[in-house]
Amino acid sequence: MSNNQIPAQSSNRTVSTARAVGIVFALVVVTLVYLYPDNAYLWVKALHVIAVISWMAGMLYLPRLFIYHCAAEKGSVQSETFKVMERRLLKAIINPAMLVTWAAGLWLAWRTVAYLDGWFHVKFLAVLILSGIHGYFSKAVRMFAEDRNEKPARFWRMMNEVPTVLMIIIVIMVIIKPF
Secondary structure, eight states: OOTTSOOHHHHHHHHHHHHHHHHHHHHHHHHHHHHOGGGHHHHHHHHHHHHHHHHHHHHHHHHHHHHHHHHSOTTSHHHHHHHHHHHHIIIIIIHHHHHHHHHHHHHHHHHHTGGGSHHHHHHHHHHHHHHHHHHHHHHHHHHHHTTOOOOOHHHHHHHTTHHHHHHHHHHHHHHHOOO
16 A cells, blocks of 8 residues: 555544544433523534534545546545545534535424425425435445546536535525515
């Protein structure tokens, strides 16, 4: 193995550490909700916003990695490095952030009865589509890892915009509540 390659064991340790940090953070929030039930809504809302920011950061960065990965020769050190970066980003940041976003978001929708409002239906649909895109990106990580990507960089440039458009719709629905 050359000095430029990242050993799988190091990658697994990084993912495990990130998961542990996420679990500890979630436990701290649950403890605070239990100790201060009057502020439960605010703590869960803060957790939701933090998770959304983390999820979106990953969803905006991952297709950019795919664009660069398309330019790397299969089997090269650069390609192998992109594989590690993509896997780490997905497993250590994007997946846990999506799960926390959904859990906290559903609790908030139930707590505030927002699910009865029209704006929430549009937001919910946008989040469902974003989750589907997340699944598509997860498949792409597997395809790149197996050197089976068939999509050109141009495709990933276009896909890079989809989470942005969905994020804009979601933010407008939550902040403006147009209906």
